Amino acid sequence: MKYMQYYAKKFLNHPETWKQWQLAKLTAMLSYAQRHCTYYRKYIVGEVRMDNSMEIIKSLPLLDKNIIRHQEKNVYSDEITDNWKVWLNTGGSTGEPLHFPALYKGLPVEGVCQMMLYMKMGYQxxxxxxxxxxxxxxxxxxxRNIYWQMGNANFPFGKKNFSTLYLDNNSVKYYWEELKRTKPAFIRGYPSGIMEMCKLAMNxxxxMDLKLKGVYLTSESFTQDEKNFISSYFKCPVYGQYGHTESSIFALSI
Incomplete structure (x- = not known):
């Protein structure tokens, strides 16, 4: 919340300030990469300034997991040491998980993005x-017909985690009984799993007597028809989200 309050106070009603802040951060990031990353030093030539940083970022090759795996020592900053303490793992929903170093100060960024989306959905x-x-x-x-476990925290990933691995005609009623006992305001998760649960419940x-504020689809692609079906079934808005553990992107659709 401290980060949310900071960003809201400084930028919420000041789009030009927000744009300039982003540009300054981009410039600093490119300048750092030029100084500390062997991989990027060969692509970023000359002085990095706010007035040319957008052109520089456009000129860089797309970075994928294969490049990172094969050239990790060149891609990572030369400030990464053998005893680096913060390492994160991607979820692996779009391929083999990636293990990479991170900074403590970058960790709240995704939380801020998650909270902004939930608040857009009416979270209280x-x-x-x-x-x-x-x-x-x-x-x-x-x-004992228990197909869920308690989450680490209610926000942002859920007070309870229902597993999509065991959904079938026999088990679906237990999922629904637990959902009714839990009384969620939001359901988030894999579109395929949520679709399967809805279809099994109908069959x-x-x-369906849940009173949801929204459904939050993440980690997988989905069609507009699937989104419409879920929205019609739960009688609430459906949002799509995709984010990176790397905090390089957080995108949503409404």
């Missing part, structure tokens, strides 16, 4: 979020 303190993801549930829990005659 106390609203419960649940997720549908690929978490694995212990055999002993599944033997087995389960009544």
């Amino acid at each position: 303190w106390g609203d419960i979020i649940v997720s549908f993801d690929g978490c694995r549930i212990k055999d002993e829990d599944r033997s 087995t005659g389960i009544v």
